[in-house]
Amino acid sequence: MAMAIVLTVAPGVPALAEAPPPPPPATTTETPAPTGETPAPAEQSPAPKLEPGLAADGDGARVIVEVTAPAEAVPVAGEAQALPGAEVVLQPPDTSFIVVEGTSESLAALAQDPRVVSVRRDRTYSPVSLASGLKLIGADQAQAEGANGEGKMIAVIDTGIDRDHSALGGKVVEEACFSATDDGAKSLCPGGADTQTGQGSADAKTPMCVEGTINLCDHGTHVAGIAHAVAPGADIAAIQVFSRIDDCEGGEVCLSAYESTILLALDHVAKLKDSHPGLVAVNLSLGGGLYERACDGEPEIGAMKQKIETLRAKGVVTVAAAGNEGTSGAGAPGCISGAVTVGATGDDDRVPEWSNYGSVLDLFAPGVEVDSAVPNGGTAVYSGTSMSTPHVTGALAALAGKSADATPDALVGKLTAAGRPIVYDGVTTPRLDLYGALTGRAPSPPATQE
CATH class of the missing domain: 3.40.50.200 (Peptidase S8/S53 domain)
Known part of the structure; x- marks a missing residue:
């Protein structure tokens, strides 16, 4: 089973965790318009659904998988459970997220599902x-x-x-x-x-x-x-x-x-x-x-x-x-x-x-x-x-x-x-x-x- 990432501090001791790294900046692509025409607005690439850095964690991670609606949580959980190296560890009722422990490969695959909004660490x-x-x-x-x-x-x-x-x-x-x-x-x-x-x-x-x-x-x-x-x-x-x-x-x-x-x-x-x-x-x-x-x-x-x-x-x-x-x-x-x-x-x-x-x-x-x-x-x-x-x-x-x-x-x-x-x-x-x-x-x- 994949290892959960747990960063902890004993009670009473200040947490010295750093802010998580920001996502990479979105890129834009501009195409010159013909003379006399209004230039088309630049298209912004969508933010990545898989949190940066997760794919590099060879030991896997515990993540929150946000879905488009609570009704999608059950089928997405089923898909996650079927992926090699992934396990659904929390599936709350009537919520738009599940918690999965998985390898970098399984989490990357799960992020491709159109019903998935984001896959990010379940921070502590x-x-x-x-x-x-x-x-x-x-x-x-x-x-x-x-x-x-x-x-x-x-x-x-x-x-x-x-x-x-x-x-x-x-x-x-x-x-x-x-x-x-x-x-x-x-x-x-x-x-x-x-x-x-x-x-x-x-x-x-x-x-x-x-x-x-x-x-x-x-x-x-x-x-x-x-x-x-x-x-x-x-x-x-x-x-x-x-x-x-x-x-x-x-x-x-x-x-x-x-x-x-x-x-x-x-x-x-x-x-x-x-x-x-x-x-x-x-x-x-x-x-x-x-x-x-x-x-x-x-x-x-x-x-x-x-x-x-x-x-x-x-x-x-x-x-x-x-x-x-x-x-x-x-x-x-x-x-x-x-x-x-x-x-x-x-x-x-x-x-x-x-x-x-x-x-x-x-x-x-x-x-x-x-x-x-x-x-x-x-x-x-x-x-x-x-x-x-x-x-x-x-x-x-x-x-x-x-x-x-x-x-x-x-x-x-x-x-x-x-x-x-x-x-x-x-x-x-x-x-x-x-x-x-x-x-x-x-x-x-x-x-x-x-």
Whole structure:
């Protein structure tokens, strides 16, 4: 069977992946027109359906095969399964993609099918690794005035959750798990399947989450605990998307999430919105790659961009971590313009050297030494844009609870307009101020980063 390509980083360690190579530039062919006639427009060659570089991978790859319509997924899967050196490893219902592991030859052959839109790597994503922060953003004052997210819901797409943790106040009301399996990846769904829904399906205490005395899945509970602290009245939908990898770099055990599982999770959030109209935000404290500017036009981003835009149209804001590379830019999905992208600041409103920054970001929020919940009833202090992101997710729920019929654009606009300006390198990014957004007070004076 073909080898899946898995690029992973242990939880809490910044992902240092580079942005995937861009596709080769399209070529044009011009033919001079006869004198007196208008020249014909240049014809542009179509973008290649097979991602550049895949054909050179002799060991094969795990890929997402996008098709023209959901109805074509089944016949294309049948064709893929019949190709020598190819295996269909995921065929979700009612979606316009399948996941295939195949050799370069089989993937090149599959790309020739007219029903196939693209064949590209199933990229992997990593987790991007309270009291003072809550006060800094005015969450304590907002809660005193009833802005606690009551009647609203947030979704946390992460490493699962300890639903029984006292710090979550019994607010975990929905759970799901989408966890890929292949030769190197093991499912973290409690039942061992690729997909599981219902109570307990996002359990962060399942045996596969434990390695010795370490819980590998603590990230999601920590993130959810921060969002709950900002909006304690909001319900939580926990969605596990990571897989366990036992042979990471250096022989360590780590977690990694395939893009395909994140896409399925975003689809699940869209369905949850239909049954939970109070769902206002989804938290993605994870990332992959690095983009210096908005990545909307990159071919590998198209599917996730579409999911995020669909959610926004339904009234759900996607909040994403900028990343911890300490550079200008953001990883995916934070590089997508439809997401609200969050970097980190300390209690002194200084940007730590490890936080990403720049024009791609929408907000800063506290992310330095944040104390929050971890599985089995404990707490831990972590730093990272992963910790900043749920501050904004919780703030959206709290603000939505006091802003009747506010659209996603209106809610985000209130948060960005009210935030304290952080000025650096010719860029100004507001730091979250929930109480300011709630009351409409003028932002605090700018803080200039030297």
